[in-house]
Amino acid sequence: MLLQFQKEERIGLVEKYLLLILAIFRNFAKLKLIEQANYPMKNYKRHLVTAALPYANGPVHIGHLAGVYVPADIYTRYLRQNGKDVLFICGSDEHGVPITLKARQENISPQDVVDKFHGINKESFANFGISFDIYHRTSAPIHHETASDFFRKLYDQGDFIEQSNHQYFDEEAKQFLADRYITGTCPHCSNEKAYGDQCEACGTSLNANDLINPKSTLSGNPPVLKETTHWFLPLDKYEPWLRKWILEEHGEWRANVYGQCKSWLDLGLQPRAVSRDLDWGVPVTVENAD
Numbered sequence: 001m002l003l004q005f006q007k008e009e010r011i012g013l014v015e016k017y018l019l020l021i022l023a024i025f026r027n028f029a030k031l032k033l034i035e036q037a038n039y040p041m042k043n044y045k046r047h048l049v050t051a052a053l054p055y056a057n058g059p060v061h062i063g064h065l066a067g068v069y070v071p072a073d074i075y076t077r078y079l080r081q082n083g084k085d086v087l088f089i090c091g092s093d094e095h096g097v098p099i100t101l102k103a104r105q106e107n108i109s110p111q112d113v114v115d116k117f118h119g120i121n122k123e124s125f126a127n128f129g130i131s132f133d134i135y136h137r138t139s140a141p142i143h144h145e146t147a148s149d150f151f152r153k154l155y156d157q158g159d160f161i162e163q164s165n166h167q168y169f170d171e172e173a174k175q176f177l178a179d180r181y182i183t184g185t186c187p188h189c190s191n192e193k194a195y196g197d198q199c200e201a202c203g204t205s206l207n208a209n210d211l212i213n214p215k216s217t218l219s220g221n222p223p224v225l226k227e228t229t230h231w232f233l234p235l236d237k238y239e240p241w242l243r244k245w246i247l248e249e250h251g252e253w254r255a256n257v258y259g260q261c262k263s264w265l266d267l268g269l270q271p272r273a274v275s276r277d278l279d280w281g282v283p284v285t286v287e288n289a290d
């Protein structure tokens with residue numbers, strides 16, 4: 001559902017939805033209980049509140065608002081009313097494969113896609129009364145500079161590991177193929193239109209290498225395997241202090257968040273790729289990086 005309300009309707013609708021959402025989730029009651037029970041709120045000097053950045057390949061809907069932005073907005077307003085120094089920051093996530101796919105489907109540029117949905121979502125949030133202090137975009141120069149600085153600093157310190165592997169490449173389109181750009185026959189159910197990451201007929205998660213007769217969705221040709229190099233952050237190296245910090249010092253996190261982190265830690269953390277073969281993102285500012 002696209003949230004575009006007339007200005008005069010704004011207050012009434014906001015109140016109704018707030019009451020509805022509060023009734024359903026009872027977040028206030030939970031917060032109060034947590035506060036009174038085990039985890040008294042610390043008295044910080046300044047507060048920075050943020051919420052998951054909505055992906056700019058589609059409009060926000062009521063589920064996003066109920067699950068993420070209204071609870072964060074309630075908390076921010078609570079802090080402001082108590083005279084706290086608080087900033088509520090969010091913005092559009094404008095990079096990545098789904099945006100390039102959407103652009104290809106609609107025969108427009110990735111820039112057109114993000115311009116369109118950043119505009120729609122920013123206006124929807126404003127009309128709904130979500131009180132961000134800043135609603136920015138990850139494609140803004142400041143974001144590219146900051147992300148590049150982080151990367152460069154870690155690279156110069158030797159904190160990354162470099163690994164090469166073979167990935168599917170489309171020789172006609174001259175690009176590496178993200179899993180979603182490859183279709184083929186599912187090895188489990190023989191569906192001929194399975195994607196490189198999942199078969200939607202039988203629901204099995206796949207690797208592009210599992211597909212029988214793989215084809216590039218860009219040119220329709222069979223892709224070839226080609227060597228590519230990426231940088232990985234060795235999360236396993238930081239596991240001991242992460243384990244202590246999360247499991248011993250942050251028992252107040254929501255049960256599902258705490259549980260997810262615990263299950264990753266219990267399985268053993270793996271090196272995490274920090275680069276992709278994609279021309280719609282923040283360029284890697286290292287010599288010889290393609």
Ligand SMILES: [Zn+2]
Nearest residue numbers: 186189199202
């Ligand atoms: Zn299948």
